[in-house]
């Protein structure tokens with residue numbers, strides 16, 4: 001069964017139940033449809049929003065999982081190449097933004113930490129023992145791979 005909203009020529013609005021849209025057309029054709037209020041056979045079907053089948057509500061599109069930020073030049077590269085690129089960039093950063101103090105590193109790091117020297121980022125060499133002593137004193141130092149010689153100029 002389907003339900004149609006109907007309107008007579010005078011403006012009475014009513015519902016009609018039909019076996020099918022075809023049955024409605026047929027009954028209308030033969031003048032069998034009449035307004036229950038005034039008996040008019042001038043009946044038209046009116047569109048009714050309330051009967052429009054909107055179907056199941058659209059499933060909400062799942063949010064795209066957050067993609068890790070990638071820079072375009074990393075796209076499609078294998079992880080090893082990316083690691084090398086990052087290492088290379090880190091070196092650039094390190095070499096351009098730090099002062100090379102060479103073997104003076106432990107002494108300089110200590111002086112900077114205790115504010116006896118202007119605060120700045122330095123790099124240099126330290127032995128295992130010197131490194132451990134600095135760490136023990138709470139001086140923030142990071143051990144990094146020694147850059148290839150061609151990067152040091």
Ligand SMILES: [Zn+2]
Pocket residue numbers: 008009010011012035036037038039040
């Ligand atoms: Zn009527």
